[in-house]
Amino acid sequence: MRKSPSPVEAPRHVLQLPVYMDNHSTTRPDPRVVEAMLPYFGAIYGNAASASHRFGWEAAEGADRAREQVARALGAEPREIVFTSGATEANNLAIKGAAQAYQRRGKHVVTAAAEHKAVLDTVRRLGREGWEITVVPCDATGRVDAASILPVLRPDTVLVSVMAASNEVGTINPIREIGRICRERGVVFHTDATQAVGKIPIEVNDDHVDLLSLSAHKVYGPKGVGALYVRRRDPMVRLVPQMDGGGHERGMRSGTLPVPLVVGLGKALELAMEERDAESARLLVLRERLHRGIAGRVEGIRLNGHPTERLPGNLNLSFAYVDGEALMMAMRDVAVSSGAACTSVDPEPSHVLLAMGLDEDMARASLRFGLGRFTTEVEVDFAADAVAEAVERLRVHSAAWAFSKTGREV
Ligand SMILES: *Cc1c(COP(=O)(O)O)cnc(C)c1O
Numbered sequence: 552m553r554k555s556p557s558p559v560e561a562p563r564h565v566l567q568l569p570v571y572m573d574n575h576s577t578t579r580p581d582p583r584v585v586e587a588m589l590p591y592f593g594a595i596y597g598n599a600a601s602a603s604h605r606f607g608w609e610a611a612e613g614a615d616r617a618r619e620q621v622a623r624a625l626g627a628e629p630r631e632i633v634f635t636s637g638a639t640e641a642n643n644l645a646i647k648g649a650a651q652a653y654q655r656r657g658k659h660v661v662t663a664a665a666e667h668k669a670v671l672d673t674v675r676r677l678g679r680e681g682w683e684i685t686v687v688p689c690d691a692t693g694r695v696d697a698a699s700i701l702p703v704l705r706p707d708t709v710l711v712s713v714m715a716a717s718n719e720v721g722t723i724n725p726i727r728e729i730g731r732i733c734r735e736r737g738v739v740f741h742t743d744a745t746q747a748v749g750k751i752p753i754e755v756n757d758d759h760v761d762l763l764s765l766s767a768h769k770v771y772g773p774k775g776v777g778a779l780y781v782r783r784r785d786p787m788v789r790l791v792p793q794m795d796g797g798g799h800e801r802g803m804r805s806g807t808l809p810v811p812l813v814v815g816l817g818k819a820l821e822l823a824m825e826e827r828d829a830e831s832a833r834l835l836v837l838r839e840r841l842h843r844g845i846a847g848r849v850e851g852i853r854l855n856g857h858p859t860e861r862l863p864g865n866l867n868l869s870f871a872y873v874d875g876e877a878l879m880m881a882m883r884d885v886a887v888s889s890g891a892a893c894t895s896v897d898p899e900p901s902h903v904l905l906a907m908g909l910d911e912d913m914a915r916a917s918l919r920f921g922l923g924r925f926t927t928e929v930e931v932d933f934a935a936d937a938v939a940e941a942v943e944r945l946r947v948h949s950a951a952w953a954f955s956k957t958g959r960e961v
Pocket of ligand 1 (some may be wrong): 638746
């Protein structure tokens with residue numbers, strides 16, 4: 552990637568390269584979040600657990616405010632929020648913690664095929680440790696059908712974990728219906744809402760959610776902090792802590808609170824709630840502009856994910872006969888992700904796209920565009936051009952593409 556100066560200071564109509572379109576991986580911290588954190592990296596340095604002096608009280612005030620901000624974003628109570636190091640830890644605490652707490656009732660856990668690795672790998676570990684696991688499929692759009700949950704529930708089912716929205720294809724799951732089914736059957740319902748919180752409406756009571764994971768760095772907050780919502784009444788949910796120590800966070804997650812990060816998480820969610828509807832509307836327009844811009848110039852594309860039940864900032868496309876990795880490399884000035892390389896050490900095609908029924912080639916041919924708060928119209932137009940040019944260049948060299956067009960070997 553070309554080196555360029557700080558990307559937000561320029562006016563919105565000025566194009567600065569490279570263009571960041573990988574907002575499902577992480578987001579740029581909002582300057583207002585950074586501003587809110589700064590005092591807590593300096594003068595306000597007390598330990599929020601120090602109850603005997605002013606240094607501790609000031610830090611605790613910051614953490615308390617953040618806890619209220621997080622709770623408000625979910626329709627929860629502040630005492631139901633447990634701060635963690637991120638969504639990976641929140642998922643681990645929710646899934647292992649609930650499975651262990653309820654193991655005398657039963658050892659059957661249900662999750663879905665298109666979940667994030669932080670859920671799937673956690674559930675797989677439980678599978679190695681004696682729990683029985685059922686993985687329900689998703690449909691061709693990446694959606695879990697609520698009707699697929701009831702038939703797999705058993706008397707010994709203690710936990711269902713289904714994500715609120717997909718980090719890969721943006722598909723939104725019917726968590727309210729799934730939550731209702733779990734509540735009626737007395738099964739704990741966990742949702743990884745990392746991509747959903749602050750972007751689409753989530754309300755833990757209306758949605759019948761018992762445990763909910765979120766992360767600050769996906770909503771313009773800092774990396775290294777997140778939270779788990781743990782229902783305290785109707786019904787109260789129990790967890791076995793996964794981190795022992797000083798008994799912080801009501802004993803559910805010991806460790807001194809990273810107050811600057813926690814303050815950043817609170818501020819990020821406050822801003823997200825204030826601006827969610829306007830931002831969603833803006834992102835939807837930009838996303839459609841990008842989709843049209845590419846579809847108008849490039850043949851043989853397929854939209855991955857649900858056409859409407861979808862995060863406004865997500866566009867996931869497969870380009871027939873093009874390798875997503877090669878395409879990504881061919882457009883170095885646009886930062887996106889491909890369906891073949893979730894992590895650079897793992898060149899396997901995305902398990903999500905495979906679970907949706909794509910063949911390996913189409914899964915490898917995918918690109919994920921993640922538009923966000925700082926994405927501009929000029930960036931979208933640049934990205935559409937860059938994609939069209941790169942696909943054209945790659946297909947010129949593709950005998951398979953030529954054959955598919957002419958029906959003749961070349
Ligand atoms: C990013 C992400 C995670 C992991 O969050 P961290 O805070 O980076 O640990 C988990 N689930 C989903 C859906 C995500 O998008």
